[in-house]
Amino acid sequence: MTSGVKIRAELLLAALLTAAPAAFALDAPELMTLLAAKRSGEARFTEQREVKGLDAPLKSSGTLSFAAPDRFSRRTLAPRAESMEVVGNIVTLTRNGRSRSMALDAAPETEAIVESVRGTLTGNLASLQQHFQVAVQGSAEQWTMELKPLTPRLQVMLAAVRIAGQRGELRSIEMRMADGDRSVMQIEPVAAAKQ
Numbered sequence: 630m631t632s633g634v635k636i637r638a639e640l641l642l643a644a645l646l647t648a649a650p651a652a653f654a655l656d657a658p659e660l661m662t663l664l665a666a667k668r669s670g671e672a673r674f675t676e677q678r679e680v681k682g683l684d685a686p687l688k689s690s691g692t693l694s695f696a697a698p699d700r701f702s703r704r705t706l707a708p709r710a711e712s713m714e715v716v717g718n719i720v721t722l723t724r725n726g727r728s729r730s731m732a733l734d735a736a737p738e739t740e741a742i743v744e745s746v747r748g749t750l751t752g753n754l755a756s757l758q759q760h761f762q763v764a765v766q767g768s769a770e771q772w773t774m775e776l777k778p779l780t781p782r783l784q785v786m787l788a789a790v791r792i793a794g795q796r797g798e799l800r801s802i803e804m805r806m807a808d809g810d811r812s813v814m815q816i817e818p819v820a821a822a823k824q
Contacts, residue, residue: 655772657754657765663797665752669696670798671819674703678812693816701747715743738786745776745790746802761790769796 671694678687691705701715711724720743721730733740741760748756757763760783761776776790788805802814 655765655768657763657774659769660765660772660774661752661754663752663769664749664794665697667752667797670694670750672799673817673819674814676812676814678810680810681808692819695747695750697751698753699747699751701743701750715747737780738783741778741783742787742790742804745792745804749774749792749799771795 671692673690674693675690676688678689680687688708689705690707691703693701693703695701699715699717702712704710704712709724712722714721714723715733718733719730720733720739721728723729733743744753744756744760748754754763757776760780761778764775764777766773766775771793772795773791773793776792778784778787778789784807786807788807791803791805792799793801798818799816801816804812
């Protein structure tokens with residue numbers, strides 16, 4: 630390649646990169662396709678909750694797992710063991726060796742909060758759009774998704790959910806409650822075991 634052709638190619642590439650950054654932007658359907666490609670996964674989490682009236686944040690840690698299309702579990706290991714397991718429309722909460730199950734559609738607010746995470750993990754845009762206005766920013770390499778509740782009933786409880794990730798993996802989930810309480814979960818995916 631002659632130096633003149635090489636310079637023109639470099640200038641063209643530079644012009645494309647600076648003139649059209651939106652061409653690399655990610656939209657909600659593209660993000661959901663990336664997320665849906667991962668059919669299952671496991672991760673470790675650390676969470677910090679800021680609750681009005683408490684002097685210090687509440688901290689917890691544990692594991693998350695999911696399997697498409699409708700399984701999600703959160704197992705808190707510290708400060709005390711408890712779990713939430715969602716399969717289809719049934720959520721089971723376990724604490725102190727006692728379990729309680731209920732249908733998600735019997736508690737629409739709980740269903741929406743569960744779907745904000747499960748729907749994102751499984752790339753189910755239709756499920757997210759039943760409960761939230763969905764806005765995506767960034768590129769496939771580094772994206773954020775803001776979920777704002779659609780119904781007044783949910784808005785009374787939840788202000789917004791902000792999820793950040795890289796490609797098909799979630800890295801953080803921030804929930805801002807309507808009363809000012811807030812939780813931020815940092816997520817570290819666990820590499821799949823080699824077969």
